[in-house]
Amino acid sequence: MRAGFIFKEIIQGLKRNASMVVSVVLVTFISLTFVGTASLLQLQIGQMKNYWYDRAQVAVYMCTDVSPSDTCPQGGASADLIAAVEQRLGSPTLQPYIEKFYFENHDQAYKTFQDQFEGNAVAKYVTPEQLNETFWINLKDATKSQIITESFSGVAGVEEVRDQRTYLDQIFSILNAASIAAIAIASLMLVSAALLISTTIRLSAFSRRRELGIMRLVGASNFYIQLPFILEGVVAATIGSVLAGGAVVAIVQFFVQGYLAQQLPFTSFVGLADGLLVVPILIGAGMLLAAAASGLAIRRYLKI
Amino acid sequence: MISIANVTKQYKGSAKPALDNVSLEIEKGEFVFLVGASGSGKSSLMRLMLREDVPTKGAVHVLGENLIGIPSRRVPYFRRKLGVVFQDFRLLTNKTVAQNVAFSLEVIGKSQGFIQQAVPDVLRLVGLEGKENRLPTELSGGEQQRVALARAIVNKPSILLADEPTGNLDPTTSQEIMALIERINLSGTTVIMATHDRNIVDRLQKRVVELNGGVIIRDQLGAGYQKSQTGANPIIEGGFFN
Known part of the structure; x- marks a missing residue:
C-alpha cells in the first residue's frame, strides 16, 4: 500500500x-x-x-619501397643506411640529448599497427612493407627535438623526421x-x-x-x-x-x-x-x- | 498529560508576546475550553501543544514528550497521538468522505486491511453512515465537520485539539457537533477546545481557561464563558504556578 x-x-x-x-x-x-x-x-x-605519448617522442622514419621519390630517391632504405643512422644516433654529439632509442622493423611496425587498428577495415589492406621502419627516440628533454630533426632531415634513407609530441x-x-x-x-x-x-x-x-x-x-x-x-x-x-x-x-x-x-x-x-x-x-x-x-x-x- | 510551564511565546516583529509566562496542567480525560478574545493567545497555545511552534521561553510536555527538545524526525510520530479539527474543516475537496478519512491513515502507513475496517467504523461513530462516497462539497457544514472529526479520531488519539470547531456552524448543528465531541471525551480522549461560543461553554460547564493578552486570567472547573458566571470551583486565579 x-x-x-x-x-x-x-x-x-x-x-x-x-x-x-x-x-x-x-x-x-x-x-x-x-x-x-x-x-x-x-x-x-x-x-x-x-x-602515442609513451613511445613516439621523435620518430625518424626510414624510406620504404612505397615512399615518394623526392625524399627517397634511392627507394627503400638499405641496411647500410639504417646502420649509418643508428651509428649517428649513438654518436657522442647526439648522445647527451637522447635517453634511449630503438629500432622498429617492418614486421614490428605491422604488428603494432594491427594491434592499434584491430577491427578497423584498414588493417586488412596494409602489408608490412608499406609501413616505415622507424627509429623511435626518447629525448631527455622533449622540447629539444629540433636537434634530431636538423640532424636527420635530408639524410639519405630518411623519409621524414617527426616530433610526435608537438604534432599530437x-x-x-x-x-x-x-x-x-x-x-x-x-x-x-x-x-x-x-x-x-x-x-x-x-x-x-x-x-x-x-x-x-x-x-x-x-x-x-x-x-x-x-x-x-x-x-x-x-x-x-x-x-x-x-x-x-x-x-x-x-x-x-x-x-x-x-x-x-x-x-x-x-x-x-x-x-x-x-x-x-x-x-x-x-x-x-x-x-x-x-x-x-x-x-x-x-x-x-x-x-x- | 499536558504540562505547560512558564511559557512565553514572542513572535518576530511584534512588541507584545503572544503568550506571557503561561502555565497550565491538563490531566488525562479532561475537557478544557480555551476562551478569550481573538489574539488572546488561544491559537498560539494550541500550536505549542501540537509542536507547530516552540516557545521562546518555558517548557512544554505533552504525552510524556518534551516538545522543546524533541528531534524533528520524531515530531510526526508524536502528532499521530493527537487529533486536530479546525473551524474551516480542512478537507480534501477532490476526495470522498471515506477517502478523506482513509488518506490520513494511508499517509502514516497503515495497512489497507486496517483502513478498510477503521474507516467505516469511525464514519458510523460520527453519524455519516451512507455518505461515504459523497464529496465534501455535497455535504452541509455540520457534516463536513463530522468528517473532520472522523479523520481526527480514526487513529484513536489520546488528545483532541479543536480550534473553534463550531465557528462556522449554526447553533443546532453546533450542538450536534458538541454532543459528538463530548462522546469522544467520554471515551477517554482529552479534549482541548478553543471557542468563542458562549452558549456552548455555559451549557457544558467544563473546565474553562480564559486568556487575555497572552496571560491566563482564569482557570476554573465547571465554569461558564464569563468570570461573572457562577463558576464555583476555581482551580486558581491568574495561572497555575503564579
Missing part, C-alpha cells in the same frame, strides 16, 4: 506539472548529452595519449579545448537543470499544499511526505538522462564509428564499449542531481 500510494502521488505530480516536467527532461537531456560528449572526448584523448599536442589541445567548452556549457545547463527541478518541486508542493498540511497534521513522517516529491524530480531527470545516454551511444555508433572512423581510417576512435561506459555515469549523475535538487527544495519549502 505504501509503495502504491507513493507511486500514485508521483504520477499525479508529474501530470499536474506536465510542462515543467517536460522542461526538466529536456534540460537534463541536453546538459547530460554535453557531459557525455565531453567524457567521450576525454576518453578519446586518453586513448590517443596512452598509445596540437590535436590534444584542440580536443581538450572542445571538451572543456562542452563541460562548461554542460555545467551551466546542469545548474539551470537543478534550479528548474527545485522550481518544479516547489510548484508541485504549492499545488498540493492542502494535502501536505493535512499530512503534517496527522503525523505523516517527513520521509513519507518528501519522498514523492524527490522521486518526482528523479523520475523526470532519469528520463532526461536515459535520453542523453541514448544520444551519446548514437553519437558513438553513427557519428564516430559510422562517419569519423570511415573518413579518418588511420586514427583509432572511441568505440561502443566506451559509449556504454559513459551511459550509467550519466544516468547516475542525473538521478543524483535531481535527488539533491528536489531534496533541498522540498526541505526548504516544507518545515515540519
